Amino acid sequence: MGKLDHKIAIVTGAGRGIGRGIAEKLAAEGAVVVVTDVDEQSAVHTAKELGGGSDRHVGLRVDVTDRACVTAMVTAVTERFGRIDVLVNNAGWDKVGPFVDSDEADWDRVIKINLYGVLNTTKAVLPIMVGQGHGHVVNLGSDAGRVGSSGEAVYSAAKGGVIAFTKAVAREMARHQVTVNCVCPGPTDTPLFASIGGDNPKLRDALTKAIPLRRLADPSDLANAVAFFASEEASYITGQTVSVSGGLTMS
Structure with missing residues (x-):
């Protein structure tokens, strides 16, 4: 028996990286997972890889910045499964560089994906959870949002x-x-991290030395925390922010 048996869970940006790790963990705990990603192929592939039969999990192309697209996805999920128990807002994007050199077009993209994406999906799902009288929303923030991060001002x-x-x-x-x-x-340690400089051995080494637990996070580390918040074990916990950073930031 898993802690999420028979739960219907939506995970955004779940085609790869942290999102995929979360989808895998929720599925392993018994949830039916709706894998969404702007890359339809990766969403469908991830859903198939989760196991439990070819049609247990669903992969859908969803652009979280497009409200109509999000609404259509939520409608499709409720029509198929009848409810939504868990929403994990994971989709994100970043472009690293000094703020004074940044492009305003990149500001828009960062804010639309990382902030408006969360607003769009949450607005679409909450009325369903309210009607059910239960639900768990887990948002993926960032330690950058807690303590700031050089080169990631808008993010x-x-x-x-x-x-x-x-x-x-x-x-x-x-x-x-x-x-x-x-x-x-x-x-x-994700493809996004590699794309913004994480594949630089010197940077990786410096970060590893700065982290008290002396390693970068694996997507599974985040997935374990998300699965807890998505479960009834966390039914008396709300409004909380947890850093999963190996001790890099503490508060």
Whole structure:
């Protein structure tokens, strides 16, 4: 028996990286997982790889910045499964560089994906959870949003918004028995991390030495925390922000 048996869970940005790790963990704990990603092929492939039969899990192309697309996905999920028990807002994107040299077009993309994406999916799912009288929302923030990160000013701002949004919505939803919590990754060994400089051996070595536990996070480390917040074990925890960073940041 898994802690998420028979739960219906949506995970955004789950085609690879942290999102895929989360999808794998939720499936292993018994959930039926709706894998969404802007890359349809990766979403479908990940869903098939989760096991449990060819049609147990679902892979869908979803652009979290497109409200109509998000609404259509949520409608399709409720029509097929009848409810949504868990929403994991994981989809994200970043471009690293000094703020003074940044391109305003990149600001828009960072904020649309990392902040508006969370607003769009949460707005679409919460009425369903309210109607059910239960649900768990887990937002992926970032330690960049808690303490700031050089070269990631706009990303830090967007993730800081996610953290604050988590707390506010948790207050609004508590009377409906819907919990809302935030998991903040530190440096994590993912394709996105590699694309923004994480494949530089000197950077990886410096980060590893700075982390008290002396390693980068693996997607499974984040997935374990998300699975806890998505389960009934965390039914009395809401509005909380947890850093999964090997001790890199502490508060």
